[in-house]
Amino acid sequence: MFQSILAALAISGIFAAVSYRLRILNLSGSIATTALGTIILGLGGWVWIIPMLAFFLSASLLSIARKWRSGEIEEAKGSRRDAVQVLANGGLAGAVVLAQSFTKGDLYPVYLGVLAAVNADTWSTEIGVMLGRKPRNVISGRLVPAGTSGGATLMGLFGAVLGAILIAVVGEMVATASLPVIAMAGIFGSVFDSLLGATVQEKRRCPVCRKDTEMPRHCDQRTERIDGVPGVNNDVVNLLCGAMGGLITLFA
Numbered sequence: 001m002f003q004s005i006l007a008a009l010a011i012s013g014i015f016a017a018v019s020y021r022l023r024i025l026n027l028s029g030s031i032a033t034t035a036l037g038t039i040i041l042g043l044g045g046w047v048w049i050i051p052m053l054a055f056f057l058s059a060s061l062l063s064i065a066r067k068w069r070s071g072e073i074e075e076a077k078g079s080r081r082d083a084v085q086v087l088a089n090g091g092l093a094g095a096v097v098l099a100q101s102f103t104k105g106d107l108y109p110v111y112l113g114v115l116a117a118v119n120a121d122t123w124s125t126e127i128g129v130m131l132g133r134k135p136r137n138v139i140s141g142r143l144v145p146a147g148t149s150g151g152a153t154l155m156g157l158f159g160a161v162l163g164a165i166l167i168a169v170v171g172e173m174v175a176t177a178s179l180p181v182i183a184m185a186g187i188f189g190s191v192f193d194s195l196l197g198a199t200v201q202e203k204r205r206c207p208v209c210r211k212d213t214e215m216p217r218h219c220d221q222r223t224e225r226i227d228g229v230p231g232v233n234n235d236v237v238n239l240l241c242g243a244m245g246g247l248i249t250l251f252a
């Protein structure tokens with residue numbers, strides 16, 4: 001066990017360093033990725049790390065493709081993933097692996113449900129922004145700027161379905177997992193994310209340029225919360241999205 005953890009640490013460290021060089025992660029994001037990879041590969045093994053790799057690689061490729069298409073919207077979500085973003089998307093999956101290694105139950109479907117939800121949400125945003133028409137708020141139906149949390153497009157929904165199916169297919173290939181259950185968990189998790197984004201998620205405004213944003217800072221100033229529940233930012237919503245995906249597989 002000690003040897004496999006050391007090997008996992010080495011592999012994860014190299015992986016994080018390459019991601020840092022490719023500007024996918026910043027320094028804190030690389031450290032979080034190394035820790036997360038060590039837990040998942042060291043305690044879970046290849047069967048557990050492969051679906052996580054499918055999420056990480058496909059999300060990174062989509063993000064690079066979107067950047068390549070337009071330099072816009074960068075500031076909305078930040079270009080390099082930091083530790084908080086890595087843990088908001090992958091931390092819950094890591095916790096499920098920890099729980100699995102200390103219990104006797106089979107938590108693999110729950111793990112896949114969490115990953116399917118965060119992957120569906122990421123694909124939904126990236127494909128919606130790249131190919132979708134003007135997004136509408138899922139509650140009010142009003143037009144909102146591309147990339148706004150709680151906004152949805154038909155292409156975004158299509159992206160969510162594909163993103164959820166990817167994790168379900170990979171999960172079924174490397175171990176026994178119910179493809180329809182995992183796919184549904186991912187799709188519903190992503191829809192739940194949009195609902196939270198349109199209701200409780202913080203909406204902020206820059207006091208200098210008056211631009212609506214999700215960033216805590218803009219124009220070198222702290223942005224003001226204009227709506228939503230204090231503290232419920234994009235990272236919190238992502239965490240809840242994954243939790244919903246995992247819960248669905250528990251009850252399915």
Ligand SMILES: [Zn+2]
Pocket residue numbers: 206207208209210211218219
């Ligand atoms: Zn500003």
